[in-house]
Amino acid sequence: MGNPFVFGSATSGEWFTDREADAKRLLANFTHGVNTILISPRRWGKTSLVRKVSEEACSSDLKVVNMDVFSCRNAEEFYTLYATELIKQTASRWEEWVENAKRFLSGLVPKISIGVDPMTDFALSFDFSNQQQNEEVLNLPQKITKEKGIRIVVCLDEFQQIAEFDNALYFQRKLRSAWQLHQDVTYCLYGSKQHLMTKLFSKQSMPFYKFGDVIYLQKINTSDWISFICRRFEVTGKQISPELAEKVCLTVENHSSYVQQLAWLLWVQTDVKASETGFQAAYADLLNQNSMLYYKYIDGLTTYQLNFLYAVAEGVTSEFTRKENLKRYQLGTSANIRRLKTSLENKELIYISGKIVSFNDPVFKLWFKKNVRRF
Numbered sequence: 001m002g003n004p005f006v007f008g009s010a011t012s013g014e015w016f017t018d019r020e021a022d023a024k025r026l027l028a029n030f031t032h033g034v035n036t037i038l039i040s041p042r043r044w045g046k047t048s049l050v051r052k053v054s055e056e057a058c059s060s061d062l063k064v065v066n067m068d069v070f071s072c073r074n075a076e077e078f079y080t081l082y083a084t085e086l087i088k089q090t091a092s093r094w095e096e097w098v099e100n101a102k103r104f105l106s107g108l109v110p111k112i113s114i115g116v117d118p119m120t121d122f123a124l125s126f127d128f129s130n131q132q133q134n135e136e137v138l139n140l141p142q143k144i145t146k147e148k149g150i151r152i153v154v155c156l157d158e159f160q161q162i163a164e165f166d167n168a169l170y171f172q173r174k175l176r177s178a179w180q181l182h183q184d185v186t187y188c189l190y191g192s193k194q195h196l197m198t199k200l201f202s203k204q205s206m207p208f209y210k211f212g213d214v215i216y217l218q219k220i221n222t223s224d225w226i227s228f229i230c231r232r233f234e235v236t237g238k239q240i241s242p243e244l245a246e247k248v249c250l251t252v253e254n255h256s257s258y259v260q261q262l263a264w265l266l267w268v269q270t271d272v273k274a275s276e277t278g279f280q281a282a283y284a285d286l287l288n289q290n291s292m293l294y295y296k297y298i299d300g301l302t303t304y305q306l307n308f309l310y311a312v313a314e315g316v317t318s319e320f321t322r323k324e325n326l327k328r329y330q331l332g333t334s335a336n337i338r339r340l341k342t343s344l345e346n347k348e349l350i351y352i353s354g355k356i357v358s359f360n361d362p363v364f365k366l367w368f369k370k371n372v373r374r375f
Contacts, residue, residue, distance in 0.1 A: 067155070298372065308341075
C-alpha cells in the first residue's frame with residue numbers, strides 16, 4: 001500500500017481522522033445555507049475538513065466550489081480566479097465552460113483562452129476598469145443559481161489574503177454588500193492567519209462582522225489520534241503500542257500535520273513493532289528535516305524577540321510583565337511586551353488565545369529549546 005500517513009497536503013478517505021462534530025456542523029451549514037467562517041492556525045486540518053464536507057454535500061442541486069485565494073495579490077486577480085472557478089466547477093465539460101462564460105458574463109465580454117488540453121488549460125481574463133462589471137463578477141454565483149435552478153456553496157481558502165490588497169477595506173465592503181444579498185449562495189471563508197481572520201470577522205468596525213457562523217477549529221483529541229495511529233500501523237502489518245502512539249501525539253502537541261509526519265517517520269523506522277529507539281530516531285529526523293526552515297524563522301529577529309520566544313519555550317504563557325519575568329528573560333520594559341507580541345504574531349511564530357501565548361509550531365518550539373540559547 002501507499003503511505004499510511006499523509007502530511008503536507010489535504011487528507012481524505014482513510015487518512016482523515018475524527019472531526020466528526022466539526023464535519024456535522026459544517027455539513028449542516030452547507031445544507032441549510034448558513035455562511036461559515038473557519039479559523040485555526042496553519043496545518044490543523046481546515047482544508048481537509050472543508051474538502052471532506054464538500055464531497056458529502058455535493059448533489060444534483062447543490063454544487064460546492066472550492067478555491068484558494070492565497071496567490072491573489074490584488075482585486076483583479078481575485079475577480080479572475082473567482083469567475084474562472086465558478087464557471088469551471090459548476091459545469092463538467094469545457095464546451096459548457098465556454099458557453100456559460102459568454103452567457104453569464106456577457107456584460108464583461110470575457111476573453112477565453114483554451115490550450116492543448118481544455119480541461120486543464122482553460123482561462124478567463126477581463127477588463128476590470130468598469131466598476132459595474134466588477135459587481136457582475138461578484139454576483140456571478142447568484143446568477144448561476146437562478147439560471148440553473150441549483151444552490152451553490154463557495155469555499156474560499158486563505159481568505160485573509162484580501163486584507164493585503166490595496167484599498168482592502170473598500171474591497172471588503174464591496175464583497176459584503178454583494179454577497180449578503182445572495183439567496184441561494186452560501187459562503188465558507190477560512191484561513192490560517194488567525195489574528196488577521198479574527199480581525200476580519202470579530203471587529204464591529206469591519207465589513208464582515210457577523211457574516212456567519214464562526215468556528216474556531218480545535219486540535220484532535222489524543223484518544224482519537226491514538227486509535228488512528230494504531231490502526232494505520234496495523235493495516236500495514238506493523239504494530240505500535242497505545243503508549244508509544246500517545247507519545248507521538250503529545251510530543252508534537254496533537255498538531256495534525258506533525259502527528260502524521262512523526263508517525264510516518266516512526267513507521268519507516270519500524271520493521272515489526274515500533275520501539276523507543278525507533279521513536280528517538282524519528283524524532284531526531286523530524287527536527288533535522290525542519291532545521292533549515294527554523295533557522296530562517298529566527299534570522300533577523302531581535303534579541304528581545306528571541307528572549308520572548310525563549311520564555312514561551314520554557315513554559316511562560318502569560319504575565320510577561322511581571323518583574324521576575326522581565327528580569328529573568330531580559331524582555332525590557334512592560335511597554336515592550338505588547339510590541340513583542342504583535343511583531344511575533346504577525347510573523348506567525350506565536351499564537352495568542354485570550355491572555356495565553358504559545359508557539360504556532362510545536363516542533364519549532366522543540367528545536368528552539370535545543371538550539372537557541374537565551375541572551
